Amino acid sequence: MKYLQALVPGCDKFTNKAGMLDEIINYVLSLQTQVEFLSIKLAALSSSSDPPLQCFNNGQAPSMWEPDVQNLYSTLGV
Numbered sequence: 001m002k003y004l005q006a007l008v009p010g011c012d013k014f015t016n017k018a019g020m021l022d023e024i025i026n027y028v029l030s031l032q033t034q035v036e037f038l039s040i041k042l043a044a045l046s047s048s049s050d051p052p053l054q055c056f057n058n059g060q061a062p063s064m065w066e067p068d069v070q071n072l073y074s075t076l077g078v
Contacts, residue, residue: 005011005020008027014020 001017001020004024008024011020011023011027014023
């Protein structure tokens with residue numbers, strides 16, 4: 001448990017194993033969501049013949065306030 005506690009941010013604030021494991025599970029799920037999100041974006045960039053930024057808002061990078069980005073951050077608890 002100490003190894004996991006050292007790897008997972010915020011895990012050290014829990015004294016009981018149940019709370020600690022819950023935090024670890026949430027952290028792993030957030031990492032999985034990040035990987036899926038980035039994989040989708042990478043696939044979109046790789047399959048597009050347009051310059052990389054063309055797959056976003058008329059050639060501009062996505063705003064932090066766009067629904068997709070907001071959903072990702074809310075899922076991650078950021």
